[in-house]
Amino acid sequence: MINVEIKKRKENEINLKIEVDKLKVNNKLEKVYNDLSYQVKIPGFRKGKIPRNILDMHLGKEYFYQKTAEILIPDSYIEAVKKENIKPIDQPKINIMQIEKDKPLIFEATVQVKPEVKVGPLGNIKIHKETLEINDKDVENEIKRIQESQAVLKVVKDRKAKEGDFLIIDAEAYSDGQLIKESKVKKQIIQLGKSAVPEFNKQLLGCKAGEEKEIKVLVPKDAKDKEIAGEEIIYKIKVFEIKEKELSKLDNDFAKTVGDFKSLNDLKKDIKKELTRRVEIIDKNNYEQKLLEKVAEVCEVNVPEVLIERETDYMIKSLENDLRERKLSLQDYCKSINSDEEKVKKEYRVVAEKRVKQELILDKIAQEEDIKVTEKEIKNKINTIAKEIKQDPLKVETNFKKNNSLDGLRENIKREKIIDFISKKIKIIESKKEDKSK
Numbered sequence: 001m002i003n004v005e006i007k008k009r010k011e012n013e014i015n016l017k018i019e020v021d022k023l024k025v026n027n028k029l030e031k032v033y034n035d036l037s038y039q040v041k042i043p044g045f046r047k048g049k050i051p052r053n054i055l056d057m058h059l060g061k062e063y064f065y066q067k068t069a070e071i072l073i074p075d076s077y078i079e080a081v082k083k084e085n086i087k088p089i090d091q092p093k094i095n096i097m098q099i100e101k102d103k104p105l106i107f108e109a110t111v112q113v114k115p116e117v118k119v120g121p122l123g124n125i126k127i128h129k130e131t132l133e134i135n136d137k138d139v140e141n142e143i144k145r146i147q148e149s150q151a152v153l154k155v156v157k158d159r160k161a162k163e164g165d166f167l168i169i170d171a172e173a174y175s176d177g178q179l180i181k182e183s184k185v186k187k188q189i190i191q192l193g194k195s196a197v198p199e200f201n202k203q204l205l206g207c208k209a210g211e212e213k214e215i216k217v218l219v220p221k222d223a224k225d226k227e228i229a230g231e232e233i234i235y236k237i238k239v240f241e242i243k244e245k246e247l248s249k250l251d252n253d254f255a256k257t258v259g260d261f262k263s264l265n266d267l268k269k270d271i272k273k274e275l276t277r278r279v280e281i282i283d284k285n286n287y288e289q290k291l292l293e294k295v296a297e298v299c300e301v302n303v304p305e306v307l308i309e310r311e312t313d314y315m316i317k318s319l320e321n322d323l324r325e326r327k328l329s330l331q332d333y334c335k336s337i338n339s340d341e342e343k344v345k346k347e348y349r350v351v352a353e354k355r356v357k358q359e360l361i362l363d364k365i366a367q368e369e370d371i372k373v374t375e376k377e378i379k380n381k382i383n384t385i386a387k388e389i390k391q392d393p394l395k396v397e398t399n400f401k402k403n404n405s406l407d408g409l410r411e412n413i414k415r416e417k418i419i420d421f422i423s424k425k426i427k428i429i430e431s432k433k434e435d436k437s438k
Contacts, residue, residue, distance in 0.1 A: 002021070002076050004019075011302065012114075013112055013113065018106070025068065033055060089114055120297075122422060123425055127291060131432045150258075151248070152246050153166055155243055165242050175234075210240070217235060218230075296354070373414045382396050
């Protein structure tokens with residue numbers, strides 16, 4: 001049993017005075033003494049039979065009081081927070097005011113809480129919503145991309161190399177007449193027009209298989225390899241083979257190699273369906289981004305510093321994880337974009353504050369409008385996902401539970417419901433445009 005008194009309440013912070021019943025304190029204190037009597041070794045006394053006064057002399061009363069408080073405070077704090085319906089956003093700062101035998105435990109907890117959000121007039125919001133449309137050109141481009149990906153390289157013997165050809169070469173590099181260490185490569189493949197060394201693209205045009213060439217390359221002064229930065233490098237190259245892409249004919253047989261399609265027309269229909277699904281996701285994301293920005297403009301909230309820092313740290317850690325998968329460090333990334341860690345963190349902080357503000361607003365709207373997620377809605381969502389990935393709904397649900405992802409699914413559904421609610425309140429001006437990204 002606890003008593004709770006709210007001593008102070010200011011913006012985003014509450015100070016609680018929490019009192020724990022003395023009977024509970026005595027019971028827990030007794031247990032602490034009993035447990036420690038089995039752990040402490042004192043000459044002349046058996047474990048579990050050490051009198052309390054001897055333990056006090058050996059360890060000090062304050063030690064046992066502190067241990068008792070450490071056990072009682074966490075659960076008592078959680079009980080107090082629930083009792084007063086407080087929504088903490090950070091760990092509390094605890095100050096023990098009283099802890100003694102036959103007296104209640106009294107402590108203060110100062111905690112950061114969710115800020116007040118003032119939702120503005122949603123009806124005043126206007127959003128221009130663009131919808132991408134997939135046309136026949138988009139479908140043809142995608143088919144060409146698939147055709148390119150399935151192309152095979154065929155050796156060319158009756159002509160000179162042209163742009164787009166693939167050359168199989170041996171190469172070695174020299175600086176001041178000396179072979180550069182580890183510069184030799186054997187049977188390397190390069191594509192003319194897309195080689196990382198521009199001089200290769202120019203000077204290997206028109207070459208023939210078996211031909212040898214020397215190509216001069218001026219290394220930029222800001223090159224990463226400081227030993228050759230600003231130097232003139234001579235590459236000695238021997239061309240072994242010239243190859244060109246051989247593309248499959250776009251017919252019904254080609255469609256069958258791509259997937260379970262009977263004809264090229266069936267493949268085109270499937271591609272159009274998939275491209276449409278992709279642009280629908282892009283449309284949805286673009287719309288939601290515009291919507292949240294507009295909603296944030298008409299709402300008032302002071303975002304707590306602790307939430308901004310937490311979101312910024314999360315974003316930076318996510319960036320570092322992504323970079324680690326590409327075997328890069330944050331320092332490498334900063335150099336590649338001509339920036340530094342401090343600047344990157346400042347930029348991320350701006351985005352973090354924006355994100356947190358939007359989430360606080362959505363939570364407030366959900367609270368005011370009593371937007372919740374039912375078990376039926378979760379089941380329906382799982383069935384939809386199962387249909388999309390062609391799996392049994394029970395298996396999909398089991399995977400969500402196994403990965404502890406059901407709460408995340410619930411939050412996603414809730415977010416969709418909030419967005420839907422807002423969308424019905426605002427004015428949407430729709431227009432269509434063709435997808436120019438292909």
